[in-house]
Amino acid sequence: MKGMTIIVKTISSWVKMLIFLFGIYIILFGHLTPGGGFAGGVILASSYVLLMLAFGREFAEENLSLPAASKFDCIGAFLFALIAILGFVYGGAFFVNFLYQQYLPGEPLHLISAGTMPLSNIAIGLKVGASLFLIILSLSICCKDFKFAGPVSGKE
Amino acid sequence: MAVFYILLVFIIIAAVIAVETKDLLGAVICVGAVGFGSSLMFLFLRAPDIAITQIVVEVLGLIILIRATITRDRTFISGDREFFAVVVSVVIIFVIFLAGIRVFESLPDFGTAVFAEAPEAASRTYISEGLARSGAANLVASVILDFRAYDTLGEATVLFTAIIGATVILRKKARKLLEAPDK
Numbered sequence: 001m002k003g004m005t006i007i008v009k010t011i012s013s014w015v016k017m018l019i020f021l022f023g024i025y026i027i028l029f030g031h032l033t034p035g036g037g038f039a040g041g042v043i044l045a046s047s048y049v050l051l052m053l054a055f056g057r058e059f060a061e062e063n064l065s066l067p068a069a070s071k072f073d074c075i076g077a078f079l080f081a082l083i084a085i086l087g088f089v090y091g092g093a094f095f096v097n098f099l100y101q102q103y104l105p106g107e108p109l110h111l112i113s114a115g116t117m118p119l120s121n122i123a124i125g126l127k128v129g130a131s132l133f134l135i136i137l138s139l140s141i142c143c144k145d146f147k148f149a150g151p152v153s154g155k156e
Numbered sequence: 157m158a159v160f161y162i163l164l165v166f167i168i169i170a171a172v173i174a175v176e177t178k179d180l181l182g183a184v185i186c187v188g189a190v191g192f193g194s195s196l197m198f199l200f201l202r203a204p205d206i207a208i209t210q211i212v213v214e215v216l217g218l219i220i221l222i223r224a225t226i227t228r229d230r231t232f233i234s235g236d237r238e239f240f241a242v243v244v245s246v247v248i249i250f251v252i253f254l255a256g257i258r259v260f261e262s263l264p265d266f267g268t269a270v271f272a273e274a275p276e277a278a279s280r281t282y283i284s285e286g287l288a289r290s291g292a293a294n295l296v297a298s299v300i301l302d303f304r305a306y307d308t309l310g311e312a313t314v315l316f317t318a319i320i321g322a323t324v325i326l327r328k329k330a331r332k333l334l335e336a337p338d339k
Contacts, residue, residue: 031292034204042212077316095305100291114292117301131319138326
């Protein structure tokens with residue numbers, strides 16, 4: 001598909017990796033600094049929305065296809081439920097922070113601390129990012145009026 | 157303190173314009189102004205977690221809304237309002253206002269913590285023992301993912317169900333469109 005002008009394409013091809021890295025940083029440091037799984041996941045999704053706006057829907061779909069996005073979505077949900085059930089198995093109650101209490105206390109203010117919390121953040125970030133990408137992809141597939149390509153002025 | 161009142165007046169004016177204007181794109185931009193104003197409010201109230209989430213979700217929602225409104229043929233709302241709908245919404249707002257007076261009287265003053273008035277509040281435990289019990293430096297993360305992880309599980313389930321519903325509803329139409337691509 002056509003996409004936007006060459007200026008938008010060039011700049012967004014530089015910026016997309018920075019946005020993606022910032023999303024990963026927000027997710028990984030969610031237990032130390034403001035942010036967390038949800039905000040980081042939305043930032044990951046918005047980097048793909050930038051691709052979709054600048055290069056058209058087909059290009060974004062080549063990068064992350066619809067079945068792959070739905071697999072990431074399911075993997076995130078499964079990981080989060082698995083962490084909860086592992087807390088039941090090893091700690092005795094649903095959602096117990098068993099890693100911090102028994103196996104890997106870690107030091108506060110370090111990256112590896114807080115037990116299961118970084119793992120939960122990663123799972124939620126994967127889930128939220130993939131599902132928001134899926135929403136926007138299905139919206140852009142299904143509505144003829146809602147094309148993520150072409151100039152903004154609307155003459156197509 | 158004055159900055160909160162300036163932001164509040166800004167948010168209220170933007171919300172009224174968003175409801176009253178006939179231009180769809182202008183209404184969408186005013187909704188964005190409401191969102192960014194409330195995110196600034198969270199930032200000044202020292203809640204950076206909520207401010208980040210609010211601003212990121214606002215940007216994504218605005219992109220979707222602007223793309224949805226800008227390519228439509230009809231970007232202006234025409235026709236008058238329905239009389240019955242106006243009456244019902246005014247009555248509902250009045251009832252909520254009456255209930256809200258009682259609630260606002262029982263709240264602590266603006267900017268003071270809840271446990272200043274209710275010493276047994278759970279938030280005091282989170283603040284004093286959160287680091288020792290969960291080991292996370294960010295207390296909000298320790299509340300979201302440790303003390304109240306059930307809430308997060310419910311939130312993830314809501315999102316999952318919403319995705320399933322959206323794709324199932326849009327699937328039939330999508331297949332039809334995919335079989336006959338752009339002409």
